[in-house]
Amino acid sequence: MSALPGSAEGTAVTGLDSSPVDSSPETLADLPPLTEQTRLEAREIMARYPQARSALLPMLHLVQSVQGYVSPEGVTLCAEELGLTKAEVGAVATFYTMYKRSPTGRHLVSVCTNTLCNVLGGQRIMDALSADLGVHHNETAPDGSVTLEHAECLAACDYAPVVTVDYEFYDQQDVESARELVAALRRGEKPHPTRGAPLSDFRGISRQLAGFSQWADAGAEAAAVDAPWSAGPTLIGVHLADERGEAAPPMPRASATSSSGGEAAEAAGIESAQRGAPEPSGRSLADANDGTDTPAGTEPGTSGQGPAARPRSAPGPATRPRSAPGPATGKA
């Protein structure tokens, strides 16, 4: 069996991970117990679905949110509530990458090393973090601050290379920005994601995935939804269309049920409307790859920023990314 780069020796490449669930007495003694509250919340999840077993995946997120991994106790709770055997629950829990088999550090750092991120430096980032932390894939730093993993494609290729912390996006990283990010996490800081809510921790995000709020009150909840972000590549086409004066053909006034082709055919003159459209100005590397004035890790605790602090997104490509955690990636 051969290991992926950055993996512990002997780790299989196949998806059929056979590593055992951590049930050593020392680990179990340290775990916060699952409570009656956990059970009540599990039942609340079950009530969301026409058939209770559909609740199993969110319930596994729930027990993970309390204990930091899917422990034998967590498996038992799910099995009891759903009337399944522990083997049935274990079979499901071990199928999915996001259910951890040993206690996760405070934060889970995932580095995309799939093809696209890799050509832009993803593996170099993974190797550097691995060296800094002294751990391999799926291992936790001795201080318990961070669990490191290499991830498969995180659906953010336009922001490559990407790193996530507790699955919040830290886009357009390079080796130095990622090292600084992880160093900040280990100092107990919480640099703001480029796209995502103020960082909480791995258990908090597991709670969200179970379908519960991880925030203390509605204000914090709203702040998480509306957190400032820098969405350069997401908006790049919209801004370019603005700049070029390009648009979709207008909708006919008549409503949907109209089946006349006439006005639609006129509206279809997209191409003719386009000819001779001026070249946009400022087609430089600016925009998303422009970096930021904020050096990595020096802006911890931006979590207080609610909706009011959100920068208004100017409709033009001049919008600069606001709180990217690292220096320019210098992709070009």
Add this chain to the structure above:
Amino acid sequence: MPLTPVLTSRWGADQPWKLATYESLEGYAALRTALTMEPDELVTLVKDSGLRGRGGAGFPTGMKWSFIPQPKPGETPTGPAAKPKYLVVNADEGEPGTCKDLPLMMTDPHSLVEGVIISAYAIRCHYAVIYVRGEAVHAHRRLVAAVQEAYAAGYLGTDVLGSGYDLELVVHAGAGAYICGEETALLDSLEGYRGQPRLKPPFPAVAGLYGAPTVINNVETLASVPFVVRGGADWFKAFGPEKSPGPKIYSLSGRVVRPGQYEAPMGTTMRELLEMAGGIRPGHELKFWTPGGSSTPYFTAEHLDVPLDFDSVAAAGSMLGTTALMVFDETDSIVEATLRFTEFYAHESCGKCTPCREGTYWLVQILERLVEGRGTATDLDLLTDTCDNILGRSFCALGDGATSCIASSLKYFRDEYIALLPPEEQARLGRSLRLEPVGAAS
């Protein structure tokens, strides 16, 4: 073709994910129209629009809806028609290169919610689920908030906008398994099992979630529905080719100057999109690209003028997939890129079918020794032979997808594989190629 923001038209607004913003930009207008129509009229409208599934396969959406067995007027329904109907949204975006649904859900989640309500109404469904990829926490967060807002405003729940129509919508997080993007694996996962594909038939339209008739649609597909309702079928067909019309979000990534999301009509070419994205990074040239994610055979510079629509891309030997255009230049090794993709498939193979489970494992072993310069003269044929024994021999398309990058890279870049062989192995093939330094870029 020009840029034609439709699905992305609200993205530049201030906080476009909020209900107030959405409503101020014609949001939920299509739902009001739809609720005045008969469900069957909506199915016909979507059929007439030519909308095809944006999740990769390109199946006509209206036709998919029409397969749902419905009770006939005046008859007591039996069999599938008597069961509840379900709508499941496939928001498990994970195909390498694909990054269109996450930005859509993060930026304009209400467009998906509105599309879900209209589509559920059309198929007479009262319970819908959005299955979101677990890692997509920010998209999940904004979707949950949007669904809460929609309930509070009367767009969801009992008696939607006073129409008498009821709909429950649940946002369900996955847990990290690419295979759950396959629709029947998604259903198994949603039912609380390991996400493994089911044998078809029966198709989900007859026996899907809980064995009941189920429509599974992609995020971008459903987000297109409100625009079809508002603009009409003819307006929608004005975008791109007749058999594959509509606005489409193209996701450019990799070695381009300005990666990102560009919305243009179906049938836009890569040459046009590259121009929009500022071209390949200065001083370099295009080497290979994927038209729709890692499961679609590579294209090269010779395919720059292929219209990117379902039929034209298929005719040129690849697949439109998810219009995830990953761009690589001459500094990128085709064999290493292919190895990384293959490692992905080996990791994500669910293990149900032997050809895929074992085959992807062995493909990684062969590619690894090639990349490390330990390959043998017979390895190239062994790769092809292994692919032949995976393709078409598994339940779902994951195994087929795993062979795409290998077969197409051997087709276009065979010499690059040979150049990685030790000299004595090259000699056995009667060749002598030196490898240009690759992969050490930027």
